Every structure is written in C-alpha cells, then in structure tokens.
Amino acid sequence: MSDLSPFTRAAEPRTIVLDAADNVVVAVEAIEPGSQVAGVVARERIPRGHKMARSRIVSGQPLVKFGQPIGVALADIAPGDWVHVHNVSATALPQDGSGLPALAASGSLAAGIPSTFQGYRRSDGRTGTRNYIGILTSVNCAASVARFAADAITRSGVLDAYPGIDGVVPIIHGTGCGLAERGEGFDVLRRTQWGYACHPNFAAVIMVGLGCEVLQIARMKQQFGVEESDGFRTLTIQETGGTRRTVDQIVGTVREMLPRAAAARRETRPVSELVLGLQCGGSDGYSALTANPALGFASDLLVHDGGTSILSETPEIYGAEHLLMRRACDPGVGERLMERLRWWEDYTGRNGAEMNNNPSPGNKAGGLSTILEKSLGAVAKSGHAALQAVYEYAEPVRAHGLVFMDTPGFDPVSATGQVAGGANIICFTTGRGSAFGCKPAPSLKLATNSEMYRRMTDDMDINCGDMLEGVSLETKGREIFDALLRVASGERTRSEYLGYGDSEFVPWQIGAVM
Template sequence: MTTATPRNPFIRLDAADNVVVARMEVPAGTEVPSEGLVTLHPVPAGHKIAARFIAQGEPVLKYNTIIGFASEDLPPGTWMHSHNIAFGELQKDYRHGLDYRPTELLPPEKRATFQGIKRADSRVATRNYIGVFIVGHGAATVARKVADAFDEEVLAGFGNVDGVVPYVHEQGAGMELSGEPMDLLRRTLSGYIRHPNTAGALVIAQGNEHNALDEFLAATGLQPGPMLRTLVVGEAGGTRKAIQAGIEMVARMLPEANAVKREPVSAEHIMVGLQCGGSDGFSGLSANPALGAAMEILIRHGGTAILSETSEIFGVEHTLTARAVTPEVGKKLVERIDWWLQYNAGRDTQINGRVSPGNNAGGLANVLEKSLGGAKKGGNAPLMEVYRYAEPVTQHGLVFMDTPGYDPVSATGQIAGGANLICFTTGRGSCFGSVPAPTVKLASNTPMYVRMTADMDINCGVVIDGEATIAEMGQRIFEQILRHASGEPTRSEALGVGRNEFVPWPIGVTD
C-alpha cells in the first residue's frame, strides 16, 4: 500500500521570490519542507510567508517583481501582509516598445468561429437588445417604465430579441455644459447606442437637461430614424403620456429587431473587456493568468482584449510599455498613469497604496501586489493601442482603455468602446453582470466557486488545486467564450444581473 505524498501547503511562484503563497489556511508550526522552514504564525489562504530572512527595507518579491519593502526584519516563516510590507517608490524602466514582439496570427481559414449576428454595417453582435436611454437623470422614471412594459410575456413573440433595457444614470445635469465631462458622457451614451448588440434605441429627454437632446445628437452624429427614436417628456404631455408614447415607439422597433439570425463568423469579431473585482491572493495565480492565456489565444485568432482599470495597473505599467507596438503607444499609457497620480495626490485612495478591505482580507497587501495580478489578465500579448474612456476601439489585439478601478464604471467604458463580452475574475465573489454585452465570471478559488455556483461561470481554482495548468484553463476559457458569444447565457444573465450596472464615469459633477 502506497501513501500519497502530502501536497505542499504553499506555492512558489518564481525561484527568485522571497515569499511563498498559502494554498489553504495553514496553522502556526506547520513544516514546509520545500522551503526548509516552519510557519511562525497562522496563515490565511492566499496570504504569504517569508521564504527566507528578509531584512528591513529589503524588497519583497512575488513573481520576481517588487510588491513592497519589509518594514522590519522578517525571519523565515513569518506571515507577511500589509502590517509588515511597506508601500514605497519604485524605479521603473519603461523600455517603450523595446520588448515588442508581434503576435503570430492564424490565417483566416484556420480561425475559430462562433454563432454571431451580422449587422448591415458588417459588425457582429453577440446579443440583440433594444435600449431605452436618457440624456439626463430627469427622464429616468419614464425610461424604466417604458422598458419594464416589455416583460417575458410580451417578448415571447420576439424570440430573437434578448430584452428591452433601460440605461439610467445620474448625470446630464449639475455639470459643465461643455468640456471633458460632457464629452465623456456623450461618448459613453453614443457608444452604447451604436453598439452592435443594440438593435434599436429610444433616447428620452425631460426637456431641460444640460445635456440637451438636440445638442447630444449633433455632437455625436446620431441620426434619428426607424431604429433610433427620440422622445421629450414635456413635449409629449407629461410623464404618463410620455411612457405610453415610449412604449409604442419601442413596440414598432420589435419586428425589425427580431428579424435577425445567428450564423458562423470568425472569432476575430469578439472583443472582450477584461475586469477583476473582489480580488484575493489567488486571483493573480489562477483566474487572471488563465484569462490572460485565453486572451493570447483569442488574439491569435484575430480578436481583441481590452485591459483597463488604470489605477490597478500602477506599479507594473512598465511591463506593458515595454511590449508596446511603438514608443508612442507606451507613452500614452504613462501619460494616463501620471494623470491618475496627480488627480489622487494627497487622497486616501488605492493608487496611493491601500487596497479595499475585501482585497486586503483576501491576501493583497497593497496596490502593487494587486496590480501585479491584475495585469496578468492581458497575458503576454503586445500592447497595440491606448484609448481614453469610452473611445471606440478599432485596433485588434491587446489594447488598454483608461478607466477607474470601480468595476461598473470601468466595464461601462469598455462596452461603450465596443466590447461585446466581459470576462470578470473574482476571488471574493463579486456578483457583477452587464448588458448589452454579457459578463462571464471566473472564480479564482474552488471554495468560493462552490459557495457561489449560481453566480460563477468558470472555476479557475482547479489551478490552485493542482488539477489543471494555466495553459489548460486558458483553452477552456477560450472555448467557453465562444459558446457565450454564440448565445449561451452566462450565470449573471440567467439571474437578470446587469440592468442596473450601467454607470458612466461621473467625472466632473460640480453642483
């Protein structure tokens, strides 16, 4: 009878690291033969211990990357976290474009396909919605009531329409009449209205917004027609009459919106917005690098991956600038990082060191460690372009969009830019969803996946469990992306999550 070899309770990520990560909750006094030490303290799952003596002020290395500095002398086996890992300034070599290596694209005839919806302008949709939009918050109730009139019973006769969704926000008034804040709001709304997944749109105004309806249409070049209708509450005769008029307008769009079919199209039409939220110490070991591996596959098939959350790549942005297609693209990213540093100067925010309480409890000591894991969602693909928030994404491959770290705001910008699918990694169990582009949820650890199976689509915890490699998980994720792009509902879609997660970046709200 043979005895199974006990699994190492800690994971070594790189030979040069001076920390190792707990695979599970580990009691004090646990022997770690692979490192020749004994744990000095209880260690929560996903947290770190010193793998050797680390002197005060010495860099702490994870994935052979600095995540902070020892705030005191740390004997081997010491539990290491924000209480003894200090946040500090890093010297970065941006190496703009010096490490660029072009992706070897598969020839068109060898690229994967999915069942997509071809639009008249040759773009491809993964879903088919009618949207009810507002230019300012004053029309929110009307928009909600118009959309709510089209429940499952009403839409039963329109099987190719995924739903009628209200896109309600709190902007459009109490802000500058022109300038970046207004441009940003209009760019976001326009991006959703023009999105391939939006078959038709109704745009509603109260009638006295700063974001005036006529000016919004003129600024964005949107032209009303049979599938883009407008409604002004005051001109319609008030709330009740506006609701009825809006319902009638949407009803007239339904037959044309329904007249679509899915057909095989190239995976080059898939554009994925990359998100992480409720991250833990395993996110950067399993879900994020596995998603990165999937994105490398997608990019080889001609597709696009949008990395974002600018404040959450701070500290590792040089790993992206080094593989930028040109020095100019790398410098665009640094310019956005500099904007965030200036904007957050003197504030108690993440970019200045501290992560959220949930991230911290999950094993992330500071923003450097979080950024190290978060950037892995893009894999090792070259950086092809940098976009501002909600700008239309036209470049294929790995691109970056400047967004806040707050998931609903960030994903809203990505979808406005054209993302027709969102992939969202989580270690703590974030329940985000989105429309019109669906969200695929990837769990970083098996215990959370088991607890929240109804919310999670993919369990990347099997990497931590030793049951799959990063490459194997990347292939699984890519294949599931193709299925969801073909119409297979995600867990968040089945739960109806996403109708309230439209959150344009509220920069510039002044009164």
C-alpha cells in the same frame, strides 16, 4: 512574470513559490503555527491566499513575489512570519523592465483556421453577440420613466411573440445634469452615452431625456450626425407631456421596432469581430495564480485569431506598467500609457487620495498587501500579446489585438467604459466573489478558487481553482476561450440567468457636481 508552471509545492499544507527569486511563499491552504513549509517553520498562522516569509527580510528590503518587488518591509521580518499590510509598505521601487526575462508565448498558438462564432451582423459592419432593444436615458431625471416603460413591455407579454429579442433594457444612470456643459467630464459622459446608443448588441434604441438637462439629446444628435430612423428614436418627457404619456409613447415605439429587430438572425462571423473586455473584481491572493493568467491565455488565443482584448482599470496596473511598456508596439503607445498614469497621479493627488488606496479591504482580506502586488496579478489578464493602442475612457476602439483603455478600477465604471468603447462580451475574474452583469454585453464570471466557486456557484461560470489541483494553464485558457465563443453565439451566462445588468451602467463622473 515567470510562467506559473510547474508550481513549487509543499506536501502539507500546500504552498506556491512563483519565482526562484521570491522571498515569500503563498499559502494555498491556511498554515498553522509550527508547520514545516518550504523548509521554513511557520511562526504564526498564515491565512489561505496570504504570504509567508521564506527568508529573513530586513527593514527597508524589497518584498519579492512573481520575481518582482511588491513593496518594502516596514520592520525586520523573520522566516516563517506572516507578510501582509502590517509589515509591508507599498513604497514604489523603480521598475523599468530591465533584467526581466523575455516574455514567452502563452503555450501553443499554432497557426490554423481562425475560430468563428454565431453573431448578429449590423449595418455598420460590426457584430453583436446579443439582440436587445435599449431604452437609454440622457439624465437621471428620466430613469424612472425608462424603467416604467421597460416593465410595462415585459408585463404585456408582447415579447413572447419575438423569441429572437433578448429583452428590452433600461440603461439608466445618476448624472446628465449638474455638470459643466463642456470639458473633460462632459466629454466622457457624452462618449459613454453615444457608445451605448450605437452598440452592436442593440438592435434598436430609444433615447429619452427630461428636456432641460445639460446633456441635451438634440445637441448629441447634431454632433454625431445622426437622424431619427426605424432603429433609433428620441423623445423628452417635457415635450411629450409628462410621465404617463412618455411611457405610453415609448411602449408604442418599442412595439413598432420589434418586428424589424426580431428579423435579425445569427450568422457565422469571424472571431476578429469579437471585442473582449477584461475585468477583475474582488481579487484575492489566488487571482494572479489561476484565473488571471488563464484569462490571459484565452486573450492571446483571441488576439491570435484577429480579435480584440481591452485591458483597463488604470489604478490596477500601477506599479506593473513596465511589463506593458515592454510590449508596446511602438514608443508612442508606451508614452500614451505613461501619460494616462501621470494623469491619475495628479487626479488622485488633487482629490486627497493616493494610488495605494486600492487594493480594497476585501482584496487585503484575500491576501493582497499592496497595489504593486495587485497590479502584477491584474496585468496577467492581458496575456503576452503586443500592446497595440491606448484609449481614453469610452473612446471607440478601432484597433485589433490587445489594447488598453483608461478607466477607474471600480468594476461597474470600468466595464461601462469598455462596453461604450465597443466590447461585445466581458470576462470577469473574481476571488472574493463579485455579483455583476453588464447588459447589453454578456459577462462570464471566473472564480479564482474552488471554495468560493462552490459557495457562489449560481454566480460563477468557470472554476479556475482547479489549476491549484494540477489543471494546466493552457487547458484552462482553452476552456475559457471555448466558453467565450459559446456565449458570443448565444449561450447565456450565470449573470444573465440571474437578471443582472440593468443597474450596472455607471458612467465615470469627473469634475464638480453642481
């Protein structure tokens, strides 16, 4: 993908041509019929964030944006026509990256003293960015008990004496039973649960089950070789004696855990201990122009200093995988990525779907026409770093640098996998306006356009829409990176102030529900 600056603009209304090879222009502002734009007269109204043909495009000819094919014309398209889902097909074109320009480094990443942040060093050597106590549930049947206990602790006022504790979080979900006790779906759920149970943003964890579910707590403890301790306790409702007794026991256990958990103190930690989950949701036509490449720049800064960035959402790199393949550190990493894409083609096919069921109606309303177009923008979140490893959903992330984790595109499911894999902070770009949080990991929200940022200012942390007013990619990328360090050091995000994160734990359910 070409560097996004300088933008090619028309005076009124404003537009952007992203690459000289593009046969479409992107409307920064709505274009009215008869307007002269980029040397072309608009034949119809072009909504903001959408595309207009710069030249004649014959039926079957590729539509080109970012210098890359994003689909083919379903009919002849005249210069000045609106280019969108009504006249564009997502038919995939062969893309192996040949002929693409070499990827340039994201601005100046001059060598210097690596950045640091203030975090909680845990006994396993990892670092937390928050200091929560978690009440985890093995099955949906224990969800209410976990909530009752967390509410009782909060209402009691006991946390007032422990300002170093960020809160008591019930991590509940809708599965844990009604599934096969072995196989892909079971393994994914078990990995996800255990990833949260040992997450560095938890100072202590209580895991509660019903007792008769498929996902047995005792079995997990045996498989992972974990014993009860001051920082990890388990119980089941059936063995404890019902709802009230279980709630009382959880509350009592939390009270016992509080002094030890509160003794943790933030200390200076290297950025290499940060694991950043890269997310985008409610994307629009501006995502690839502003927030996503700016987050990519911030990701490159993090990787440069030894940190880790996790790119995910496999259906949303579909059609742009060639850009990641070219950055794989070795052929095995590239083959691992293609293996996951082939799995998705089979997975969607056997469920009567197709990869282009993504983008969503909201994405399309915001100007995205095909999954190829969406994917090219989504990959921009990853910056320009080499791809070091590919992980399955919720698999522990061990490598440093840019890595990929196979997840669905559905944001809560994707972020849940990243956090289970070890992400201790999330950065989430949005154009339509997503409402999201992800306890125990803080989540920064990046607005792709100024209009939405002003409308949803209580939910957004950073406005990237000012890049369309002249703020440079490097300036915005460094702003995001600095905000990441502040949040990792304890500064609260908008979603944290609003209280998001208790209900956004959504493990990926694969297989039959029985």
